[in-house]
Amino acid sequence: MWLAELKFRVLANTSYTQAEQHIRQYLEALIFQGQIIGREFPTYLADTHFCSRVILSAQDALQPKHHSQRGQKALQALGNAGLGYPKLQLLGQDLMSSETDPCTEPPGYILFTNFAEQVSPLRCSADFAPVPLFRLGSLNGEDFEALIRWQLQYQALDEIQMQQQRVLPKSAEQALQQLHSALNRQGRQLAKKLARQTGKACHYYLYSGSSKNCQAEASKKCPSCGADWRLTNSWHQLFQFRCDSCQLVSNIAWDCQ
Numbered sequence: 001m002w003l004a005e006l007k008f009r010v011l012a013n014t015s016y017t018q019a020e021q022h023i024r025q026y027l028e029a030l031i032f033q034g035q036i037i038g039r040e041f042p043t044y045l046a047d048t049h050f051c052s053r054v055i056l057s058a059q060d061a062l063q064p065k066h067h068s069q070r071g072q073k074a075l076q077a078l079g080n081a082g083l084g085y086p087k088l089q090l091l092g093q094d095l096m097s098s099e100t101d102p103c104t105e106p107p108g109y110i111l112f113t114n115f116a117e118q119v120s121p122l123r124c125s126a127d128f129a130p131v132p133l134f135r136l137g138s139l140n141g142e143d144f145e146a147l148i149r150w151q152l153q154y155q156a157l158d159e160i161q162m163q164q165q166r167v168l169p170k171s172a173e174q175a176l177q178q179l180h181s182a183l184n185r186q187g188r189q190l191a192k193k194l195a196r197q198t199g200k201a202c203h204y205y206l207y208s209g210s211s212k213n214c215q216a217e218a219s220k221k222c223p224s225c226g227a228d229w230r231l232t233n234s235w236h237q238l239f240q241f242r243c244d245s246c247q248l249v250s251n252i253a254w255d256c257q
Ligand SMILES: [Zn+2]
Pocket: 101, 102, 103, 106, 124, 125, 126, 127, 128, 129
């Protein structure tokens, strides 16, 4: 990931509110297309420019060809707020996040996220590196808003269940670890859609935090089809279970490891 600054030159009379609203709409479009990552975008006025700090999912993320239809519209609309097209200044590689997937053609994908890392929820199945969503292109002009909104909820629940003094004892963990929770139903549908869209496998990661029976944990079956899904060696040092027909991966419950 790359840290960058977007500079919007003030070309005509504008108000803070108007400029802020249009910059926000543009940045939101970039988020939903997977071009920039995260939720916080410090923005300030410096002389003749508004400047926003962003994290790019790849060095070339903001090339116009990667914009969604929504992004193109938001870019055009900047003029209505008296702002010019943004100029990009790369500041350097972001040391706090994983490196972007180096593969030009990932063999497959894993849908995986957690609260700790602000990166794309889509990982390359070969090296587990985050894949910028814009690389998938768009289908019927759609962007990845549903996927990003799913990720936000997943991360929020994960953050809650990682706290020592949980305000929602157990319910956050259940949402993450039960196959049929609303969160996982939604996530699996999104994974299936990505598999259809790319013509490649897209495994869904099913979180496993605690277990009622740690002794039986290592030999548990695929919760979807009941097949034996234990791997001889962990996949990406994280997953001890994988079912290719259900496109699910999971781990030995953290409490049992
Ligand atoms: Zn890769």
